[in-house]
Amino acid sequence: MKNEKISLDNHHLKYANFRRIDLNLLVAFDALMMERHVGKAAARMFIGQPAMSHALSRLRETLNDEVFIRSGNKMEPTALALELAPNVRCWLEEANSFLFARNEFDLAQVHTTLKLATVGGIESALLPALVAALRSVAPGIRIWTQMLQRDEILAALDAEEIDMAVGPSHLPFKEWHQHETIYQSSMVCVYSTTQLSLPELITAEILAPLEHVTLSWRSGTGSEVDEYFKSRGLQRNIVITATSQLAVMQILNQFPMVSLQTDLITGAYRDMPEITVRPFIADGLTLDASIIWHRRNEKQTTQIYIRNLIKNILNR
Numbered sequence: 001m002k003n004e005k006i007s008l009d010n011h012h013l014k015y016a017n018f019r020r021i022d023l024n025l026l027v028a029f030d031a032l033m034m035e036r037h038v039g040k041a042a043a044r045m046f047i048g049q050p051a052m053s054h055a056l057s058r059l060r061e062t063l064n065d066e067v068f069i070r071s072g073n074k075m076e077p078t079a080l081a082l083e084l085a086p087n088v089r090c091w092l093e094e095a096n097s098f099l100f101a102r103n104e105f106d107l108a109q110v111h112t113t114l115k116l117a118t119v120g121g122i123e124s125a126l127l128p129a130l131v132a133a134l135r136s137v138a139p140g141i142r143i144w145t146q147m148l149q150r151d152e153i154l155a156a157l158d159a160e161e162i163d164m165a166v167g168p169s170h171l172p173f174k175e176w177h178q179h180e181t182i183y184q185s186s187m188v189c190v191y192s193t194t195q196l197s198l199p200e201l202i203t204a205e206i207l208a209p210l211e212h213v214t215l216s217w218r219s220g221t222g223s224e225v226d227e228y229f230k231s232r233g234l235q236r237n238i239v240i241t242a243t244s245q246l247a248v249m250q251i252l253n254q255f256p257m258v259s260l261q262t263d264l265i266t267g268a269y270r271d272m273p274e275i276t277v278r279p280f281i282a283d284g285l286t287l288d289a290s291i292i293w294h295r296r297n298e299k300q301t302t303q304i305y306i307r308n309l310i311k312n313i314l315n316r
Contacts, residue, residue: 028045029059113143113144115162116163119167129313150171164297165291167292178295182311185288187263188280189277191257194253
């Protein structure tokens with residue numbers, strides 16, 4: 001025992017050096033090396049994108065190097081990062097082996113169906129990116145979605161009919177409902193250039209007399225948008241309320257109508273040259289989107305991953 005004590009005391013490991021760096025930064029470094037993308041690395045670590053961006057800033061300060069440099073949609077490692085990467089990966093694999101292997105959560109081994117509710121046009125903005133992300137890291141997670149009116153969401157959560165929802169921020173939440181605002185959207189005007197010709201600046205005064213098709217956020221046609229029009233002494237001429245983004249697209253292609261929607265839907269019309277998406281000039285009119293879940297699932301690992309993934313997708 002005496003010789004062992006002497007051996008430990010003579011070890012050249014300088015413990016004080018580790019005070020200079022938060023070892024969690026090495027985990028963030030490895031995730032960034034794997035993904036070459038801040039949002040995807042954040043999802044891999046089950047943290048938000050702002051937290052990953054902060055970790056990258058601290059890495060740069062600690063190492064006195066850029067570490068990763070943006071190049072298009074990717075983050076390219078510097079020479080120092082490439083030099084450090086093999087040793088960091090080796091250290092993490094050893095640490096994982098003796099600390100966590102028995103309790104490791106492996107996304108690739110998860111097989112479950114997640115029940116997700118959306119409202120309005122959020123589904124078309126969210127689902128393609130969500131499916132793409134899951135197919136690469138968690139192919140056993142299946143997504144089952146349904147459209148709900150905003151006044152149906154909390155009851156569906158309580159009855160375990162859904163696992164989580166992406167919808168409006170202002171609901172009559174109880175203490176067991178968890179929610180986080182993840183996106184604040186402005187409004188856009190969608191219409192077909194073959195059916196309508198509108199001026200450069202689109203205002204409520206211009207749109208009020210036109211025929212409108214809406215995506216329903218709640219039972220009936222009332223919404224924050226209608227309240228905005230009323231505040232200006234105007235009223236929308238809503239002739240169709242739809243629950244399908246596809247139906248709205250087809251209607252706009254065939255009739256001289258407009259649709260006011262959140263800017264989340266812009267990507268849905270990217271491959272439709274006959275449809276134009278233009279900003280709607282409306283000071284102070286924004287719609288908040290929140291992710292909503294029941295407190296019983298607060299620490300459910302798969303759902304934590306999905307919630308962070310949704311946050312990253314809608315904040316890109």
